[in-house]
Amino acid sequence: MNIFPSQKSYEKVELFLRRHWLILFFIYLGFGILTLLGLSGFYLASKFFILKGNNLNLAVFLLSFYFLFIWYFLFKTLTDFYLDTWIVTDHRILDIHQLGLFKRNISELRLSKIQDVTVEIKGILSTFLNYGTVMIQTAGEIPEFTFEQVPRPQQVKDKILQLYDQFIKQHPGDEEIHEL
């Protein structure tokens, strides 16, 4: 079964990565705060103004209108989160990057083009929750592939290097091209 549309029949997906769950947590936290702000705004309005009759109807409508916006922006942010993916197969690496609604970058790298893999874990949260950035130097058109804020970056790096070795062994032709 194909996991992504351009997957070849002989290709096996080894890693399917998204950003760490902490990023998702921050998104939910931000929107939780916005929801609380809306509710507290309504509460304060009811404390300082006499809300009854038409005024109350208007205040409730404005609150619900505010939630309509929050709902949209929450899901727009979640769409960005879920559509940013990195796929590592036994033949290539795909970097799918969603920028807003109408910009989408898909970069592809054959494993034989890998030159160097670097892991960067920066900050307290990244250290304790084990997430970070994996940077892949390439010999291809795009000089660097970056997996941003992915979980277990060290294991990701090890897996990529293991797949690279495996690929080079199985495809000696590519090895020669790589050495050129």
Place this chain on the structure above:
Amino acid sequence: MNEFLTSLPLIIFVIFLISYSINALFVVYHLLKFGLDYKTKVLAIIFSSGLALLIFINYQLFSKIQWTEFIYEYLSLPKIL
């Protein structure tokens, strides 16, 4: 003039809802078309059902408001309009 003023909020609200729904449809389209696993499909279902509910609630609340009262009293327009 009178009729136009009283129906103006409804016209603005409907135009807003249409443009908002088009934007929301783009989000759902992206989730369904480019999503690579079940999570994005689930997200699209939650988003669209929540959105439909919110639009319905908003419309109900909107129709409860006596807009003419606001237009005449809060904007200090003469009732002769």
